[in-house]
Amino acid sequence: MPFTISDLRQCPEFFDTVAERIWRAWWEPEGHPLAYIQTRLRENLNGSPIPFALVAHVSNEFLGTASAIASDVPARPQFTPWVAAVWVEPHARRRGIGAMLVSRAAQDCFALGFGRTYLCARPRRSGFYERLGWRTIERRVGPDRLSILIQDATPEPGEIKGSRP
Numbered sequence: 001m002p003f004t005i006s007d008l009r010q011c012p013e014f015f016d017t018v019a020e021r022i023w024r025a026w027w028e029p030e031g032h033p034l035a036y037i038q039t040r041l042r043e044n045l046n047g048s049p050i051p052f053a054l055v056a057h058v059s060n061e062f063l064g065t066a067s068a069i070a071s072d073v074p075a076r077p078q079f080t081p082w083v084a085a086v087w088v089e090p091h092a093r094r095r096g097i098g099a100m101l102v103s104r105a106a107q108d109c110f111a112l113g114f115g116r117t118y119l120c121a122r123p124r125r126s127g128f129y130e131r132l133g134w135r136t137i138e139r140r141v142g143p144d145r146l147s148i149l150i151q152d153a154t155p156e157p158g159e160i161k162g163s164r165p
């Protein structure tokens with residue numbers, strides 16, 4: 001099924017759906033009102049490069065979303081940016097949409113000049129990201145005992161990083 005990944009700024013008609021899915025998955029269980037996440041998500045629509053939200057869709061059919069945000073794990077304020085809020089509609093899973101959303105969010109961060117992106121996941125979900133090339137650097141962080149994973153930008157051909165001997 002061919003699908004498109006767009007920045008939410010280019011398809012704001014998906015705003016309410018993205019907010020509702022993020023809220024139901026991660027914020028409603030903690031007792032936060034939908035209005036709270038709508039306010040947070042609205043930050044994705046302003047002019048600053050981070051945060052941004054991506055939407056996977058076929059025309060006007062919503063398939064999934066992922067975001068890039070400045071900080072995600074309060075215990076690791078020095079890490080930025082983070083790929084977060086990765087969600088694919090249940091009927092559209094296991095077709096590679098999640099992988100594409102994660103990859104595109106990371107690539108967009110690299111295109112903004114970041115050399116590394118971060119991601120946190122519950123241990124049972126870490127394998128999914130590791131199979132996509134992410135590397136776990138820490139485990140059991142914070143009260144939710146999350147794993148922290150990284151992906152580094154691939155240097156452009158001819159670009160030499162690090163010091164010479």
Ligand SMILES: CC(C)(COP(=O)(O)OP(=O)(O)OC[C@H]1O[C@@H](n2cnc3c(N)ncnc32)[C@H](O)[C@@H]1OP(=O)(O)O)[C@@H](O)C(=O)NCCC(=O)NCCS
Nearest residue numbers: 086087088092093094095096097098099120121125128131
């Ligand atoms: C996690 C989530 C985003 C994955 O989305 P997805 O679109 O199903 O992701 P993919 O299709 O890229 O990959 C999912 C699995 O399907 C497999 N897959 C991908 N394409 C496939 C295909 N054509 N046929 C069979 N399997 C396939 C992948 O290998 C992967 O397997 P793995 O989990 O063993 O690594 C989705 O399950 C979801 O929204 N879950 C609820 C929210 C959540 O937990 N988010 C992550 C928070 S850290």
